[in-house]
Amino acid sequence: MDWNSIPEELLELILSNVFARERYNFSLVGRSWNAVVATSQFRISPCLMFNLKRKHNNAFFYMDFPKLENAVIRFSNHGWLLMISRDGKALFLYNPSDNHMIKLPTPTDAYTTICFFHLPTSSKCFVFGIATEMVFPFDKLRVGILKHGEGKWATSLTGNKYHAFMSSLGPPIYEYGLLFFLDVNGNVAVFNVDEFDTSKDWAVFIRCLKQRRLRRNITEHYLIKPKCEKNIFAVFAMHYDIRKVRVFRLSNDFAWELVENIRDMVFYKYHSFEGDYSSENAHGSRRLDFAAWTIPASIDPQLPKEAMTWCPQVDQTTI
Amino acid sequence: MAAETGTPTTLTLKSNDDELFSVAESAAILSVTIRNMVEDGCAGGVIPLDNVDGKTLASVITYMNGISAIPADEEKKKSYRDKFLSDKDFETLADMVLAANYLNMSCLMDAVSAKIAQVMEKKSVGWVRRKFGIENDYTPEEEAAVKEEHKWTFEGVETDDDN
Numbered sequence: 460m461d462w463n464s465i466p467e468e469l470l471e472l473i474l475s476n477v478f479a480r481e482r483y484n485f486s487l488v489g490r491s492w493n494a495v496v497a498t499s500q501f502r503i504s505p506c507l508m509f510n511l512k513r514k515h516n517n518a519f520f521y522m523d524f525p526k527l528e529n530a531v532i533r534f535s536n537h538g539w540l541l542m543i544s545r546d547g548k549a550l551f552l553y554n555p556s557d558n559h560m561i562k563l564p565t566p567t568d569a570y571t572t573i574c575f576f577h578l579p580t581s582s583k584c585f586v587f588g589i590a591t592e593m594v595f596p597f598d599k600l601r602v603g604i605l606k607h608g609e610g611k612w613a614t615s616l617t618g619n620k621y622h623a624f625m626s627s628l629g630p631p632i633y634e635y636g637l638l639f640f641l642d643v644n645g646n647v648a649v650f651n652v653d654e655f656d657t658s659k660d661w662a663v664f665i666r667c668l669k670q671r672r673l674r675r676n677i678t679e680h681y682l683i684k685p686k687c688e689k690n691i692f693a694v695f696a697m698h699y700d701i702r703k704v705r706v707f708r709l710s711n712d713f714a715w716e717l718v719e720n721i722r723d724m725v726f727y728k729y730h731s732f733e734g735d736y737s738s739e740n741a742h743g744s745r746r747l748d749f750a751a752w753t754i755p756a757s758i759d760p761q762l763p764k765e766a767m768t769w770c771p772q773v774d775q776t777t778i
Numbered sequence: 779m780a781a782e783t784g785t786p787t788t789l790t791l792k793s794n795d796d797e798l799f800s801v802a803e804s805a806a807i808l809s810v811t812i813r814n815m816v817e818d819g820c821a822g823g824v825i826p827l828d829n830v831d832g833k834t835l836a837s838v839i840t841y842m843n844g845i846s847a848i849p850a851d852e853e854k855k856k857s858y859r860d861k862f863l864s865d866k867d868f869e870t871l872a873d874m875v876l877a878a879n880y881l882n883m884s885c886l887m888d889a890v891s892a893k894i895a896q897v898m899e900k901k902s903v904g905w906v907r908r909k910f911g912i913e914n915d916y917t918p919e920e921e922a923a924v925k926e927e928h929k930w931t932f933e934g935v936e937t938d939d940d941n
Contacts, residue, residue: 462872462910469879472887476895486924487903489912493924 463491470495527553534574534630541575541586550586552579566612568601571626572640576633582607585652587638591619591626600624604655615656623663624648632684632691639709641682641693644674647713664713673697679704683726692718694726789816790824791839797832798824801839805846810882829880834873837866841886859889868897868909 474495477485486496527542530549534541540553547569552561561579563586570588577584584607592599600617624642631638631650638650645668654660668674679696691709706726707715787803789812807813815825827835841862848854866874871890878886898906907914916924 462912465876466879469875469887469891472891473875473895476892477898481895481898481901484898484901484903484906487916487921488906488910489915490920491915492912 467491467495536575537578539575539579541573543573554579563605564611566603566605566614568603568614570601570603572630574630579607587631587650587652588612589626589640589650591622591624592616597622600626600661602650602655602661604652613655615660617661619663623665627680629681632682634684634691639682639691641680643677643680644668645677645680645693645695645715647709667709667713668695668707668715673705681726685724685726687724692726791835792824792826793830793832793835794826794828795832797835799835799839801842802846805839805842808842808846808883808885810884812881827881830877831873834870834877837870837874838877838881838883838886845885855885859885863889863893866893868894871897 470492474482474485482496486493529546530542530544530551532540532542538554540555541550542553543550548565550563550565550573552563552575553559566573566588568588568590570590572590573586573588575584575586586605588601588603590601591597592601598619598621600619601614602617603612603614605612624640624646625644626640627643629641631640633639636651636653638652640648640650642648644665646663646665647667648661648663651660666674668677673695676697676699677695678698679694681694683692683694684690685692693707693709693715695705695707697703697705706718706721708718710716788800789803789806791799791801791806791812793799803816807816812825830838841859844858844862845855848858863871871894875887875890875894878890897909901909906912914921
C-alpha cells in the first residue's frame with residue numbers, strides 16, 4: 460500500500476498513539492505528516508520533566524537544562540514549572556517549551572508546600588506557600604501568598620490548635636476558589652484565598668479517614684482531581700504494605716470513601732507532579748524525584764513582554 | 779432478504795480480486811459499511827468490496843468471526859485483538875487499517891493504528907520514512923523550522939538509545 464495517499468483521519472488515529480519523541484519524528488517525516496500533527500487535537504502531549512543530571516533508565520524523552528542544574532522543581536501547572544534554587548535564594552517560574560523565565564521575589568519562609576494557580580502570564584495567577592511553624596509549641600501555620608503584579612509576599616500566621624494540620628510536600632488542589640490540602644494524617648484543610656489573613660481563611664477537617672489504624676499508618680499521601688471526575692481523590696500508601704496503595708474519594712461531608720476500582724484511570728503522583736493527568740497507559744513510569752508532569756503550553760511567539768513581568772522591583776538574583 | 783429473528787443469515791462478500799467469502803450477517807455487521815447496506819436492503823446477492831483484496835478480506839473475516847463470538851466482555855475482546863494482531867507483519871497491518879477504514883470498523887481501526895504506532899517506537903525519522911515509503915518533501919529550511927518548533931522534544935535525545 461502507499462502511505463503517501465493514506466487518509467488523513469487514519470494518520471491522525473495513528474498519531475493519537477504516538478508519544479513524545481516518536482511524535483517529534485512523526486512531524487519530521489514529511490509535510491503531509493506534519494500537517495496532521497499541526498492540526499491534531501493530540502498535538503500537545505504531557506511530558507515528564509525532571510532535572511537530574513544523571514540519566515534515567517526509562518523510555519521517557521528527556522531534555523537537558525544546564526542552566527537549571529542548581530534548582531529543583533517544586534510544582535508544575537499549565538506547562539510551567541515552579542522552581543527554587545538549591546540554596547533557597549531564588550524562586551522562579553520556568554516554561555521548558557519556550558525557555559521563558561519569570562523571576563519571583565524570594566519568600567522569607569521555607570515553605571513545605573509551594574504552588575501556583577492560573578497561567579503565570581495571567582493577572583489572576585498567584586503563588587501560595589504553607590509550612591508548619593518550626594518554633595515551640597508548633598501550634599501555628601505560616602502561610603504566604605504572592606499575587607501577580609505584587610512585589611512582595613503577603614504572609615500570615617494561622618492558628619493550628621492541637622496540631623490538627625501537619626503540612627507536607629503534597630501540593631493542594633485548587634477548586635471553587637478554594638485550596639484543598641491533605642496532611643500527613645489524611646486530614647483535609649481548606650484555604651480561602653480571597654479571605655487571606657482574616658479569621659475565615661482557614662478550616663481544618665479532622666478524621667476524614669474514619670479508621671484510626673489507617674490514619675496512623677500513612678506513609679505517602681497525594682491529592683488528585685481527575686478532569687473527568689467531580690470529586691477530589693486521594694492516594695495513600697500505608698507503611699504495613701508499601702506496595703499497595705489505596706484510593707479514596709472525598710465525600711461532601713469531608714470523609715474519605717474507599718474507591719474499589721478506578722477503572723481506566725492512571726494517577727501520576729509525586730510531590731511536584733501536576734495533579735490532573737490521567738491516561739490508560741502508564742508508559743512504564745517509575746518513581747522519580749523532583750519530576751513534574753507538564754503539558755507544554757502552545758507556542759505563542761506573540762507573548763507580550765508585560766505578561767512576563769510579574770513585579771518590576773525584583774532584584775536580579777541569578778541562579 | 780430481511781431475516782426473521784433468530785435465523786442466522788449468511789452474507790456473501792466479494793473482494794476486489796473476485797474472491798468470494800461467506801460470513802454470518804451477525805459478524806459482518808461489525809462493519810458499519812456492510813450494516814448500512816444490509817439495512818438499506820442492498821445485501822441480497824453478493825456484496826462487492828472494491829477496496830479490499832482477498833488476502834486482507836480473509837483476515838478481516840477471521841477477526842469478525844473471532845470477535846463476534848466473544849460475549850460483551852471488553853477485557854476478553856481486547857486480549858483477542860492483541861492475539862489476532864500479534865503475528866501480523868507490517869504490510870498486513872497497513873492493508874488491514876485501510877480495509878478497516880473502508881469497512882468502517884472502528885474497533886479494528888483503533889487496534890491496528892495502535893499497533894502501527896508501536897512500529898515507530900524508538901525509531902529514527904529516516905527509518906520511519908523508509909518503512910512507510912514516504913519521500914522527504916521538506917526543503918532544508920522547512921525541516922530546520924520544524925525541528926526548531928519541536929526543539930524541546932528533541933534536545934538531549936539520542937537517536938536510538940534506551941539505556
